[in-house]
Amino acid sequence: MATDILMPALSPTMEEGKLAKWLVKEGDEVHSGDILAEIETDKATMEFEAVDEGRIGKLLVAEGAEGVKVNQPIATLLQDGESADAKPAAAPASAKEPKPQNESAGGATAKPEKTAPKPQAPSAETLADPEIPQGTEMVTMTVREALRDAMAEEMRRDESVFLMGEEVAQYQGAYKVSQGLLEEFSDRRVIDTPITEHGFTGLGVGAGFAGLRPIVEFMTWNFAMQAIDQIINSAAKTRYMSGGQMDCAIVFRGPNGAAARVAAQHSQDYSSWYAHIPGVKVISPYFAADAKGLLKAAIRDPNPVIFLENEILYGRSFPVPKLDDFVLPIGKARVVREGRHVTLVSHSIGMHLILEAADVLAQEGIEAELIDLRTLRPLDTETVLDSVRKTNRIVTVEQGWPVCSIGSEICSVVANAAFDYLDAPPTKVNGADVPMPYAANLEKLALPTVNDVVAAAKAVCYRE
Amino acid sequence: MAEAAQKIDGNTTLDPAGSEELKTFYSDMLLIRRFEEKAGQLYGMGLIGGFCHLYIGQEAVVVGMQADAGPNDAVITAYRDHGHMLACGMDPKGVMAELTGRAAGYSKGKGGSMHMFSKEKRFYGGHGIVGAQVPLGTGLAFASRYRGDGGICFTYFGDGAANQGQVYEAFNMAELWKLPVVYIIENNQYAMGTSVERSSAVRDLYRRGASFNIPGEEVDGMDVLAVRDAGRKAAEWCRAGKGPIILEMKTYRYRGHSMSDPAKYRTREEVQTVREKRDPIEHLGQRMIAAGIASEEDLKAIDKKTRQIVNTAAEFATESPEPSPDELYTDVYA
Numbered sequence: 001m002a003t004d005i006l007m008p009a010l011s012p013t014m015e016e017g018k019l020a021k022w023l024v025k026e027g028d029e030v031h032s033g034d035i036l037a038e039i040e041t042d043k044a045t046m047e048f049e050a051v052d053e054g055r056i057g058k059l060l061v062a063e064g065a066e067g068v069k070v071n072q073p074i075a076t077l078l079q080d081g082e083s084a085d086a087k088p089a090a091a092p093a094s095a096k097e098p099k100p101q102n103e104s105a106g107g108a109t110a111k112p113e114k115t116a117p118k119p120q121a122p123s124a125e126t127l128a129d130p131e132i133p134q135g136t137e138m139v140t141m142t143v144r145e146a147l148r149d150a151m152a153e154e155m156r157r158d159e160s161v162f163l164m165g166e167e168v169a170q171y172q173g174a175y176k177v178s179q180g181l182l183e184e185f186s187d188r189r190v191i192d193t194p195i196t197e198h199g200f201t202g203l204g205v206g207a208g209f210a211g212l213r214p215i216v217e218f219m220t221w222n223f224a225m226q227a228i229d230q231i232i233n234s235a236a237k238t239r240y241m242s243g244g245q246m247d248c249a250i251v252f253r254g255p256n257g258a259a260a261r262v263a264a265q266h267s268q269d270y271s272s273w274y275a276h277i278p279g280v281k282v283i284s285p286y287f288a289a290d291a292k293g294l295l296k297a298a299i300r301d302p303n304p305v306i307f308l309e310n311e312i313l314y315g316r317s318f319p320v321p322k323l324d325d326f327v328l329p330i331g332k333a334r335v336v337r338e339g340r341h342v343t344l345v346s347h348s349i350g351m352h353l354i355l356e357a358a359d360v361l362a363q364e365g366i367e368a369e370l371i372d373l374r375t376l377r378p379l380d381t382e383t384v385l386d387s388v389r390k391t392n393r394i395v396t397v398e399q400g401w402p403v404c405s406i407g408s409e410i411c412s413v414v415a416n417a418a419f420d421y422l423d424a425p426p427t428k429v430n431g432a433d434v435p436m437p438y439a440a441n442l443e444k445l446a447l448p449t450v451n452d453v454v455a456a457a458k459a460v461c462y463r464e
Numbered sequence: 465m466a467e468a469a470q471k472i473d474g475n476t477t478l479d480p481a482g483s484e485e486l487k488t489f490y491s492d493m494l495l496i497r498r499f500e501e502k503a504g505q506l507y508g509m510g511l512i513g514g515f516c517h518l519y520i521g522q523e524a525v526v527v528g529m530q531a532d533a534g535p536n537d538a539v540i541t542a543y544r545d546h547g548h549m550l551a552c553g554m555d556p557k558g559v560m561a562e563l564t565g566r567a568a569g570y571s572k573g574k575g576g577s578m579h580m581f582s583k584e585k586r587f588y589g590g591h592g593i594v595g596a597q598v599p600l601g602t603g604l605a606f607a608s609r610y611r612g613d614g615g616i617c618f619t620y621f622g623d624g625a626a627n628q629g630q631v632y633e634a635f636n637m638a639e640l641w642k643l644p645v646v647y648i649i650e651n652n653q654y655a656m657g658t659s660v661e662r663s664s665a666v667r668d669l670y671r672r673g674a675s676f677n678i679p680g681e682e683v684d685g686m687d688v689l690a691v692r693d694a695g696r697k698a699a700e701w702c703r704a705g706k707g708p709i710i711l712e713m714k715t716y717r718y719r720g721h722s723m724s725d726p727a728k729y730r731t732r733e734e735v736q737t738v739r740e741k742r743d744p745i746e747h748l749g750q751r752m753i754a755a756g757i758a759s760e761e762d763l764k765a766i767d768k769k770t771r772q773i774v775n776t777a778a779e780f781a782t783e784s785p786e787p788s789p790d791e792l793y794t795d796v797y798a
Contacts, residue, residue: 006508006509007508008505008507008508008509009507009508009509009510010508010723010724011723011724012513012514012515012723012724032497032498032501033501033520033718033739035732041724043724043726044724044726044728045726046720046724046726047726047727047732048508049501049504049719051501051502051504051505070508070509070510071509071510116789118789119789119790119792119793120793121793122793162610188610193637194633194636194637194640196633196636196637198599198629198630198633199599199602199630199632199633199634199636199637200599200633200637201599202596202598202599202600202602202603202630202633202634203599203600203602203603203606203634203637204603205599205600205603206540206588206599206600206601206602206603206604206605206606206607207603207604207606207607207610208603209588209600209603209604210538210588210603210604210606210607210608211607212607212610212611229593229596230596230599230600230630233592233593233596234591234593234596234600238579238581238589239795239796239797239798240574240795240796241571241574241575241579241581241590242570242571242574242575242579242580242581242589242795243569243570243571243572243573243574243575243795244572244794244795244798245570245571245581245582245583246581246583246588246589247798278796279796279797281797302798303797303798
């Protein structure tokens with residue numbers, strides 16, 4: 001049966017081209033892979049190969065013809081014993097347009113209806129912290145100990161959890177977060193890596209694909225920039241790219257943001273970088289109890305989780321409930337203090353600023369409501385909006401740079417969803433828009449202060 | 465004359481006792497060849513979009529390597545991946561339907577040519593970033609060692625990726641921790657349009673593990689039996705707990721880097737010479753006929769059957785529906 005040879009598309013954007021040169025003539029036998037013609041596309045001159053075997057019947061388009069449309073027949077291909085006059089069969093099935101999913105049996109609704117709504121992103125589920133039973137003992141511990149306990153508990157619970165990173169084992173952690181883990185779990189599960197973030201992050205992600213639950217520690221998140229391709233392109237996107245087939249239950253954790261006097265390359269806040277990425281969850285706690293409960297949740301979560309700690313907070317002590325299995329929901333902010341006049345929203349070390357600012361503001365008769373975001377993706381916008389609907393004013397506070405920051409996102413959400421409730425423009429307090437300077441005085445100027453927060457809160461309250 | 469055009473004689477002799485295996489090799493390689501030709505055709509018709517990197521010419525590499533793969537072994541590669549999927553036993557219909565972006569594709573149409581996976585067949589992608597699959601594959605090997613399941617990971621990458629920094633970070637950890645990983649460098653001599661000569665200070669890529677004490681071997685990647693033998697030895701090395709090993713497969717791709725590559729960095733004669741003198745499928749077919757293992761008719765029958773499989777896959781891939789709009793927001797999170 002004779003078939004048509006069609007004008008091919010030879011680039012993602014080609015719609016028509018020039019048939020520059022025929023390399024076969026009528027009557028030639030052709031085999032798969034033989035070059036039939038040279039075709040000029042919008043980008044280059046390409047060789048066009050035969051797929052099927054047979055004999056060239058008629059050349060339907062003359063050499064040198066321009067503007068030949070993609071899928072237009074350019075020659076006929078004959079099988080054994082056919083004459084050049086054989087009529088080509090109907091275009092092969094493969095030339096059909098793809099069928100839209102919702103096409104009815106009659107095909108009458110082949111065009112998508114204009115009114116068909118765009119699919120919506122799923123809305124967040126309602127989450128709540130677990131009840132802490134009355135009489136539960138509260139133990140004071142550092143954030144460092146809380147993080148260590150979370151890892152140890154999860155490693156006892158699940159054999160597939162392991163920790164890897166620079167200095168996590170013998171050195172007991174560059175910031176001593178993994179203290180004691182090597183002794184308990186051996187070097188099979190607590191693994192010192194070479195200083196090669198790109199490589200060991202990819203290795204961790206591969207182990208995650210294979211069903212293990214790696215915890216990858218970055219000595220600081222600054223060094224994870226070496227590995228960000230593996231975090232985003234491999235860990236975050238693979239579930240989607242595989243149609244849900246592939247899992248990667250992995251936690252990337254380490255200190256984030258400015259430490260003290262370590263200058264620009266060691267003092268960046270990556271909150272908004274990772275919060276931008278679909279496919280990861282991003283957690284950034286302040287209190288020790290949240291650090292523990294959320295790290296446990298992160299290790300159990302089937303998705304890649306970015307866990308942003310803070311070096312300065314490691315040594316701070318807070319009460320933590322003494323419970324066998326204290327796990328908090330990812331994606332739930334917490335109202336840390338209630339108030340009527342202004343909402344202050346922050347996370348991580350920024351919480352320290354709003355807690356102090358609230359005390360100063362209280363002395364001036366301003367009752368601030370304080371929200372600790374705890375999770376940055378998915379962002380608990382409902383808790384923020386509920387608060388703004390009550391206080392009618394909001395100030396976001398974070399250490400990161402101001403452009404496209406977590407505060408930018410929250411201000412946008414508030415302006416959209418609670419516009420009518422606002423009595424003042426949503427306002428951001430951020431770190432200065434500069435690489436972190438080394439000099440003590442300049443570093444101080446680059447970081448947001450309690451005074452900055454107080455001033456912003458008073459401004460939205462129209463108070464001097 | 466370019467290195468590509470030199471004929472490397474397979475010094476393996478055909479053993480009629482293994483005739484079934486040879487027929488399987490022939491048929492598996494031909495399936496990849498015909499599948500890729502069809503994919504190229506569908507691309508030409510606008511039914512496959514974006515990037516599409518064909519494996520034509522390199523078929524002997526993955527088919528020979530898969531000959532002795534065990535049930536716990538994993539495979540990972542970059543974006544020239546259709547051949548690897550077929551060699552892992554993935555359904556041509558599902559692969560082709562992914563190429564056409566349909567719901568019945570291996571990734572529900574969300575991944576395309578470069579991003580396909582089958583957990584069931586232990587094929588871990590399908591990765592679009594040059595070199596990224598090398599640490600990932602090393603991690604798959606790490607998981608096998610961690611679990612003690614005896615599996616090894618066949619990690620494929622090209623001569624281009626062989627210059628990527630993360631490859632050497634992975635080499636270092638693989639040898640340090642004696643991970644069961646076979647690194648297969650598919651040296652098809654051109655990283656897109658840049659030849660190995662123009663991109664690599666040291667061109668013997670099998671020696672690239674030397675500073676980590678990883679042994680390496682050069683293999684005629686156009687001879688499926690040479691590949692099988694090298695793969696078998698490498699797998700034994702890994703299974704014995706000796707750590708990683710490198711196989712540099714000297715191979716050649718006939719088509720452009722991707723569909724829109726006019727391939728002006730090499731001559732038509734160079735490609736033709738390799739096709740005529742070193743084609744892995746033709747070469748094996750001729751040797752099978754010479755050894756009396758198969759007749760011309762037998763091979764024709766295999767070709768006919770193969771074309772049928774590929775045509776069925778193409779029909780399936782063009783008639784299946786596109787993904788439902790509701791799928792836009794699914795599979796972002798578990």
